[in-house]
Amino acid sequence: MPTLVQTLPATDPAFLRIVAEGWGLEAAPHLTAEILSASLLDPNLAREIQETLPPEARAALDALRQAGGRLPWSTFVRRFGEMRAAGPACRDREQYYRHPISPVETLYYRALIARAFFDTPSGPQEFAYIPDDLLPLILPLEEKSAPVSSGEPLGRPASPKERQHPLPVNDRLLDDLTTALAALRMGLDIPQASHCNYSPQVLKDFLAAAGLTVKDVPRPEAVRTFLEAERHQALILLTKSWRESQSFNELRQISGLIFEGEWTNDPLATRQRLLGWLGQLPRGQWWSLPAFVRHIKEQFPDFQRPAGDYDSWFIRRSADGVYLRGFEHWDAVDGALIRYMICGPLYWLGMVALACAEEDGPVTAFRIVEKRLVSKEDGKLTVLSNGRICASRSLPRVSRYLLARFCDWEDEKPDEYCYRISTRSLKKAQEQGLKVSQLLSLLAKNSATEIPPVLVKALKRWEINGTEARVESHVILRVSRPEVLDELRRSKAARFLSEPLGPTAVIVKRGAVSQVLAVLTEMGLLADVQTDS
Numbered sequence: 001m002p003t004l005v006q007t008l009p010a011t012d013p014a015f016l017r018i019v020a021e022g023w024g025l026e027a028a029p030h031l032t033a034e035i036l037s038a039s040l041l042d043p044n045l046a047r048e049i050q051e052t053l054p055p056e057a058r059a060a061l062d063a064l065r066q067a068g069g070r071l072p073w074s075t076f077v078r079r080f081g082e083m084r085a086a087g088p089a090c091r092d093r094e095q096y097y098r099h100p101i102s103p104v105e106t107l108y109y110r111a112l113i114a115r116a117f118f119d120t121p122s123g124p125q126e127f128a129y130i131p132d133d134l135l136p137l138i139l140p141l142e143e144k145s146a147p148v149s150s151g152e153p154l155g156r157p158a159s160p161k162e163r164q165h166p167l168p169v170n171d172r173l174l175d176d177l178t179t180a181l182a183a184l185r186m187g188l189d190i191p192q193a194s195h196c197n198y199s200p201q202v203l204k205d206f207l208a209a210a211g212l213t214v215k216d217v218p219r220p221e222a223v224r225t226f227l228e229a230e231r232h233q234a235l236i237l238l239t240k241s242w243r244e245s246q247s248f249n250e251l252r253q254i255s256g257l258i259f260e261g262e263w264t265n266d267p268l269a270t271r272q273r274l275l276g277w278l279g280q281l282p283r284g285q286w287w288s289l290p291a292f293v294r295h296i297k298e299q300f301p302d303f304q305r306p307a308g309d310y311d312s313w314f315i316r317r318s319a320d321g322v323y324l325r326g327f328e329h330w331d332a333v334d335g336a337l338i339r340y341m342i343c344g345p346l347y348w349l350g351m352v353a354l355a356c357a358e359e360d361g362p363v364t365a366f367r368i369v370e371k372r373l374v375s376k377e378d379g380k381l382t383v384l385s386n387g388r389i390c391a392s393r394s395l396p397r398v399s400r401y402l403l404a405r406f407c408d409w410e411d412e413k414p415d416e417y418c419y420r421i422s423t424r425s426l427k428k429a430q431e432q433g434l435k436v437s438q439l440l441s442l443l444a445k446n447s448a449t450e451i452p453p454v455l456v457k458a459l460k461r462w463e464i465n466g467t468e469a470r471v472e473s474h475v476i477l478r479v480s481r482p483e484v485l486d487e488l489r490r491s492k493a494a495r496f497l498s499e500p501l502g503p504t505a506v507i508v509k510r511g512a513v514s515q516v517l518a519v520l521t522e523m524g525l526l527a528d529v530q531t532d533s
Helices: 013-022 033-040 043-051 055-066 075-081 090-095 103-108 172-184 200-209 220-228 231-244 265-280 290-298 329-347 398-404 423-431 434-446 452-464 480-490 513-522
Strands: 070-072 112-118 124-130 163-165 259-260 314-315 351-354 365-370 379-383 386-393 417-418 475-478 497-500 505-508
Touching: 013 090, 013 259, 043 200, 055 070, 055 480, 075 103, 075 124, 075 329, 090 329, 124 231, 163 386, 172 200, 172 220, 172 398, 200 231, 200 398, 220 386, 220 452, 231 265, 290 329, 290 365, 329 351, 329 365, 365 379, 379 423, 386 398, 398 417, 398 423, 417 505, 423 452, 434 452, 480 513
Parallel strands: none
Antiparallel strands: 070 124, 112 124, 163 351, 259 314, 351 365, 379 386, 386 417, 475 505, 497 505
């Protein structure tokens, strides 16, 4: 950043006299920027002038010091007041420096701060800054004056209306992560669960943060340990890894936002700061979510923004394509992140309970849960003779993970997972090193009733003989006389015909019906096409 002598306007002697007067110095007749700068850089005088500043101006100066000496000008004036635009003639006539309307004007007319454009990754940007050689002389405020040290909880208790409709706390995240692990292990897409509002990508982020996957590939030993752990311990593992994760980026998980450009945010630092504020809230008491968000906006709006930068993050709203740049979009980005953190990860991990003012309306209240709710894993399987298997949600996760890898998946129900054994699913399991004997042992251990003997027989027979029957669908061409089929085989349609089914019938290869019909027409024959309807 520029030094003080580079900052002081050498061609504006009136401004130099204003600054000298503000510091209690006698303005010499031929005052220059060099002479004034040498006086202002005296450590004792710098300390004295800081001690005489109004508290608001002193706080503004300290905010710049904490930011490394500079902040975006728009951020600085938003937090500490505007500065009236005036040329030298207007300034001297109106004498704004004698009656500053904001801490910004107080600091500016004492040359403690200046404004200039600096290069940034997103282009030139105007900043408020402390001159480089003056910065070391700016003393920190006493700790008691820091705004965060009061320990007062942000926001207020929720009103009866805000907490009128509580949402049930659950630990379904563990079950959905089990499904996600099985899908990744089988090379399938993770299904979107109907009971939750997190995406498959969020599940991948949880798995990666917990060290259960690497580039979406499950780590067998880590997965086994996770699935065999008691649910309470598994939640503790997920919570700890989420708290400490630099890769789990809540901001980029918010639906409805599109992120562009090469800019980065710091999810870990942001998460830790929000958790610190949440830690100040009384346990077990319902708290107003809108008030909590509003209080952060008023006191700590830049909680996730380095140096209060609201311009270099390129975030677009998907609904209308509008770019959400500038502080005016704080609620749509920064406020949305706070709401997402509470209604998302903290709720999914069972750390907070939620409530709405209206049934099926937006969340308006939350409370810190003192003891997390954990489900039991004592459920059973129901096995049918046709190969269909229904697993209770309370089936041990390690059993369902293995079962899912042996079967085709059917639609999930609220508290039940349904699967079906097929030759295709058995082949896929076999390719992964699984054996039918493992499936039979799994079914025997977890089934609520005896496994149908006919299914046991079919599984054992398949393991020995493989697939012994096959059901296929084909397009069949039937003609009235054998001579017609012989003529067709001698035509250019021959390559589209497959296995014969007799003297007057043949299988048509897949996708070749139109070519065969065209040749028949050329032969003077119009075919009747019959379809299932």
